[in-house]
Amino acid sequence: MTVDPNAATQGFPSPDPSHRRPRATRYLVPALVAGAVAVVLGVYGKVHDPQGTTFNLVGFSSTGAVKSWLATVSIGFAVVQFVSALMMYGKLPGPGWASVLHRWSGRIAFLVAIPVAVHCLYALGYQTYEPRVLWHSLLGCFFFGAFSAKMLLLRSERLPGWMLPVVGGLVFAALTVVWLTSALWFFRTFGVTT
Known part of the structure; x- marks a missing residue:
């Protein structure tokens, strides 16, 4: 009696090791790093005693103008x-x-974006006194966490085709809301000045 080798697998070929699905750690590690970066930035901004200002550039009327133009x-x-x-x-x-x-x-x-974030964290801290500022603080931390995850995912092999566009879209969306709640607000409140 001969045994058909395809009988146990119902005629399906055995899986090729080069086509295995990525393990969950390929997603989990970037997600954990993203969360850690966002939380560390938020905690630092919350517990740090804000210094009021960290830099100003010649030719600009205020630190707010510098930040707004760099963010733009x-x-x-x-x-x-x-x-x-x-x-x-x-x-x-x-x-x-x-x-x-x-x-x-x-x-x-x-x-x-880095000097803007440094100023926000060091000079102003993580603030929540009004909804605009809360969203700005929250999504500013989220942006740097999501960016960290995207950079780690770029080095991963065999990612689903939708993964990088989704993470990149989250990074872009977070930066857009951060800009809307800071630079656009500044320009609308104080005028488009340097």
């Missing part, structure tokens, strides 16, 4: 990154160098 530059590069991501995923037509544009616009957006 950051969101501008984030919009470029969003559009270039649509090009990379074939949702918009674009040049072959869209991926280079995507990487560099994201790097610049992040680097320009």
Whole structure:
């Protein structure tokens, strides 16, 4: 009597090890890092005694103006990154160098956002005295956590095709709300000044 090797698997081929599904740790570690970054920033901002100001640049009338313009530059590069991501995923037509544009616009957006975040955390802290400020503080911390997760996920192999666009969308959405609750508010309240 011969045994059919496909009988136990009902004719399905045995799984190829190179096509295994990613383990949950590939998602769990970036999620835990994101949460840790966001919580550490929030706790630091809450327990730190705000210093009032950390920097000002020549040519600007106030620290608020510096922060607002840097945040506007950051969101501008984030919009470029969003559009270039649509090009990379074939949702918009674009040049072959869209991926280079995507990487560099994201790097610049992040680097320009760092002095703004440092000022917010060091000079102002995590504040909750009104809804606009609460959302700004909450989503500012979330942005840096989500950005950390995105950077870790970029190095992971065999991610589902939807993972990076969703995480990137969360990063972009958080930065947009942070800009709306800070720079746009500043420009509408004090005018578009330098």
